[in-house]
Amino acid sequence: EDKVVQSPLSLVVHEGDTVTLNCSYEVTNFRSLLWYKQEKKAPTFLFMLTSSGIEKKSGRLSSILDKKELFSILNITATQTGDSAVYLCAVEIDGRDDKIIFGKGTRLHILP
Amino acid sequence: ETGVTQSPTHLIKTRGQQVTLRCSSQSGHNTVSWYQQALGQGPQFIFQYYREEENGRGNFPPRFSGLQFPNYSSELNVNALELDDSALYLCASSLGPGGANYGYTFGSGTRLTVV
Numbered sequence: 001e002d003k004v005v006q007s008p009l010s011l012v013v014h015e016g017d018t019v020t021l022n023c024s025y026e027v028t029n030f031r032s033l034l035w036y037k038q039e040k041k042a043p044t045f046l047f048m049l050t051s052s053g054i055e056k057k058s059g060r061l062s063s064i065l066d067k068k069e070l071f072s073i074l075n076i077t078a079t080q081t082g083d084s085a086v087y088l089c090a091v092e093i094d095g096r097d098d099k100i101i102f103g104k105g106t107r108l109h110i111l112p
Numbered sequence: 113e114t115g116v117t118q119s120p121t122h123l124i125k126t127r128g129q130q131v132t133l134r135c136s137s138q139s140g141h142n143t144v145s146w147y148q149q150a151l152g153q154g155p156q157f158i159f160q161y162y163r164e165e166e167n168g169r170g171n172f173p174p175r176f177s178g179l180q181f182p183n184y185s186s187e188l189n190v191n192a193l194e195l196d197d198s199a200l201y202l203c204a205s206s207l208g209p210g211g212a213n214y215g216y217t218f219g220s221g222t223r224l225t226v227v
Contacts, residue, residue, distance in 0.1 A: 004154070006154075034216075036218075040220070041200060041202075041220040041221040041223075042116075042202070042218045042219055042220040042221065043155070043202070043218045044218075045216070045217075088154055088155070090154070095168070099157050099160070099168055099170065100145075100155075100157060100216075101157070102147075102154030102155045102156070103154050104152070104153055104154045105153075105154050
């Protein structure tokens with residue numbers, strides 16, 4: 001069965017800290033790995049990763065994929081209270097549809 | 113601001129009733145996927161519609177059904193509601209069934225509570 005596992009499930013840090021969120025996966029036909037930020041309802045897209053070892057970066061956020069070890073990390077440096085959210089990792093399955101398997105998410109809370 | 117619109121935003125139904133949720137896809141998007149997100153869980157794939165036909169389905173019973181209209185908007189219907197159907201229902205549209213490459217955009221969801 002395809003699965004995506006995220007850790008930790010929740011994390012509380014102080015503003016300015018750096019955090020690393022983990023995502024491991026086991027799927028039959030991997031197409032891409034996706035990271036989303038979910039603050040209230042609609043998940044918003046952060047990164048799509050398809051190749052191993054190539055870091056994607058957007059401001060204070062960065063992510064990298066290891067297709068051999070089947071995991072990805074999402075780093076957030078110099079955290080701010082606005083980074084408080086649930087971060088979802090998802091794997092897109094290569095097939096007829098766009099089926100995306102999500103992890104349970106990491107709930108990140110940044111203390112001022 | 114998301115281009116995908118879902119209605120209603122909140123809904124309370126009684127066990128055994130039927131419900132219809134609606135989704136207007138982003139302009140130019142012809143593919144709509146529906147997800148169920150229970151509290152504290154990640155979204156789970158229900159099914160996808162492409163050009164008015166079901167193009168894939170997750171592990172949900174037949175009482176979950178859908179439609180896509182010529183303007184690519186979509187409906188999710190759930191019959192014989194159960195308490196466990198209480199969740200946030202998310203719709204995502206894309207330019208085609210070719211994956212996240214095609215700009216997968218989520219709506220803000222419908223929060224369904226079954227009592």
